[in-house]
Amino acid sequence: MDTWTVALLGDAGVGKTTLALQVFPNMYDQTYDPNLDDGPYRKKLIVDNKMCFIEVIDTRGSEDYDNLRDEWIREAQGFVLIYSVASRSSFDQVEKFHQCMGRICQESPIFVLVSNKCDKAYEREVSKEEGSTLASQLGCEFIETSAKTAQNVDRMFLNLIRLLRRS
Structure with a gap:
């Protein structure tokens, strides 16, 4: 059986923990404490x-x-680079995390770019087109998700696993 370790990378507050918790049914917690x-x-x-x-x-x-x-x-074989649609600064930090992966990984990293919190359209600071353009520049797939509503969260993990299997 394939075993994959996936690291979620992104600025503080982009929803990494909530995305991880969505992999497990009924574990979404709106009272998450980032210090735990x-x-x-x-x-x-x-x-x-x-x-x-x-x-x-x-x-x-x-x-x-x-x-x-x-x-x-x-430790990871695959990566999810995450930013929040409601945070321009988190989008601007994606390149830092990408460079960090490139510096540390022995081979070309396998990853997807995720624009999280798409349920906050009224707070959007980063357009879908900007995310898509960045993904093209980085050479990866782009997915918009909502960790809160679980929109595209399964797709994010499934597509990354498919990429890992092809590598």
């Missing part, structure tokens, strides 16, 4: 009629965790 360590998350999934095991590492977005983040990147 809740990962890694583990689960068996069926992707394209084939069972696999996924471990999701919920990295912290703060610079206080840079050394830990480097270790988490070394």
Whole structure:
């Protein structure tokens, strides 16, 4: 059975933990405390009629965790680069996380770019087109998600697992 470790990378507050919790039914918690360590998350999934095991590492977005983040990147085979549609600064930080992956990974990293919190359209600071353009520049798939409503969260993980299987 395939086993994959996936690291969620992005600025603080973009919804990494909530995305991870959506992999597990009925675990979404609107009272999340970012100071508590809740990962890694583990689960068996069926992707394209084939069972696999996924471990999701919920990295912290703060610079206080840079050394830990480097270790988490070394452990992972796949990555989800995440920013919030409601935060221009989180979008601007994506390149930093991409460069960090490139610096640490032995081979070309396998990743998807995720624009989270699409349920907050009224607070949008980053257009879908900007996200799509950045994904093209980085050479990866682009997905808009809502960790709160679970929109496209399964698709995000399934597509990343498919990419990992092809690598």
